Amino acid sequence: MKPNDQDKKNPFVRRFSHERIQETIMFGILRSMTFFVLFCAAFLFWDILSKGSTKIFEGDGLINWEFLTEDPQTLHVTKDGETEIKLSSKKYYKLKDEKMLQKWNAFKQGPDYDAALERLNLGIKAIRKEWTEDGLQKAKVEFIARERESSLGKFSFWKELATDPQTTASDFELEIEKVPETISQFILGHLERESGRLAEVEGEIRNFRARQYPLIENPTEASIPKIESAYLDLLEELPTLLTEATTNFGREIQTNYSSFIKTGGPKAFANLAEAIEAYGPIRQSLLGKNGGQEAWDEMQACLAPFRQSMEITLPSKDYAYSGGGIFPAIIGTLLLVLGAMLIAIVLGVFCAIFLAEYGKPGKFLSLVRLAILNLAGVPSIIFGLFGFGLFVIFLDWNVSLLAGWFTLAFMVLPIVITASEEALRSIPQGFRESSLALGATKWTMIRTSVIPYAMPGILTSSILGVARAAGETAPIMFTAAYAKRSELPWEGLEHWTDFFFQGVMALPYHIYVVSAKIPQNEYTQDMQYGTAFVFLVLVLGIASLSIVLRNRLRKKYHW
């Protein structure tokens, strides 16, 4: 059949045309773009949900409650026998304590314990002599004599140098003008070393140095004896301070020892060992470098068997921020969202009511609108800086919930105002007119026949806007967010107002911290995606809450 014949028979035959090609191509493009967007969205959700679920559904139970209820901790990967176990800090140290207690108890029930205890008793007795009245008196006299001797040697040497600058210069290969400076360096250096050597009195020596600085700065034959005599005077004062400190530390050792004898536990022992350790430097500065060395060595030897039984090796690889959970961050985010929402909705709704109901079109109104429009275009990091400058620094609120609330609220204000204004404007003019015609004042009209009907719209858009903005990291990172805070917001408050002036952890900032601020390892990804998963669920939860709320209100007021 010829085409022409067919044309005659069917006047509606499909024709090849430019429009037809265009239509086919455009349809293809539109469809593929839509599918691309759908694919991207699906990929995003799949990615976060699949990777996040490894953390959320980790462990024995259905849900990894530790992740939801603990604060972030270091992850310790250690070995229990042959199997590898992953423990967050709290559990790791608990395990370590348990093992230590086991070892300690084994030692306590063992044959050597009583002997060791007896030896410790003798050791303590030996060292106790140092803080008896006699011991202290003796130490005092010896200290003065010892220190005096060594100081006199130093000062006579410096005097010599000052008397004969010529020789000094040649000995030290100096220009003659530099001699006083060098001597003063010597003196200052000596005093610095002395203040380092003599524990508990370093402050006094530093003060002395500051007081005598005008003389030391310019040492001459005449000034060095003055410094010397002042220093010798100081040496007379120091032993009193040292003996006082010794008495105090001695008392500390005494009480710790008796409580250790009473309980016999590892904790009490650790306290005792710590007290003895702290006493070391003080006795060294009072008794001299080798004074009472035997008693001290014996003391250390007595402690050794106890120390050994406390030593536990539980080797582990540590990964910062990879253990524990994100409970404080969840709480922090909820607090931030709620507070910011409240502030933004109150401010925004009032502003919108004025704009929509009272504002007369004119220069002022267009200025306000321009301001709101510009505010909407400001990047979030700028809001962060603004909040930092205004609330944190200028108003001195520090990094706090309050500063975060206001910063976030200011950021979402344009959204809330625009949404609320739209909701108010969508209320039929008829409601306003009939209300006014029934003798309502303007405010009564707004209160009774505009706001109630606009509320569903206002709430939904505002909550959605705020929930979105609450996910921003930039505005809170200088104003409200802490990288790590082990206390929950309601813990450790001295006064109820402190609640508002504390920083909190927040989920978005936590994601930032675990992704960018800590060394990456094989466990950080789980942490990131786990947090992202929870965050996503939280934001979706808030959004669906607002939608439920809207539907309920809509059912009540529909027209």
Next chain:
Amino acid sequence: MQSVNDQKAPEREGATEPEPKNATISIRNLDFLYGENQVLHDVSLDIFPNEVMAFIGPSGCGKSTLLRCFNRMNDLVEGAKIGKGSIEIHGTDLQDQSVDVIELRKKVGMVFQKSNPFPKSIYQNVAYGLQIQGLKSKKIIDEKVEESLRKAALWEEVKDRLNENAYGLSGGQQQRLCIARTLAVEPEIILMDEPCSALDPVATGRVEELIFGLKAEYTIVVVTHNMQQAGRVSDRTAFFYLGKLIECDLTKKIFLNPSKKETEDYISGKFG
């Protein structure tokens, strides 16, 4: 322009030409402007107690604007103002400083073109006007709601579902509810801005009946596009054209024997 109140003796049965000094609303040489745009030119008119006055005329002739002057709803419109002349209700100039627009609107109720009950229950709709005046007593409000709904001939239809949403009512019922809402605050004058334009013929009929019945207690001004309606419900009719009051007379005379050519053309459907 000849004074429109210099009418001849009444021809309509039962209707008598009232004396101007008894007028409820009297308009004297009123010019009205929206910004630069003058929409009413030198209108003078008296509306008397317990009559139904109909305003007719083509779109944009200023009849609604005039109606909205009576309870100063035009205050809401940016740039709307009275150029010269005055509107008096019982001898009080509405533009006077001492006139409180809230009190005025309680006395001069208004029913709008589109029925617009609040999205609340039927009961709350009627009670609204009373509640915003600070009336608290549930008993009094209940009584007034029933009374108003009875007057609006709606009571029998809604008495069992007072707490249902007003938007469950039919269009005509909604409009009667709006009338009941207006009646509840006990106005003296009721303004109706094309109350039946959105209603079907049956509903229109019921509203018209209602208007006719309300005449005994209220002074009613009805704006309408529908000339037959004006003929059915009103005692007197005023015809507006291009912002001017062309003619005002007993309804029967306007329809049967208009004195102006424009009126005749409009009535006979030559334009508008």
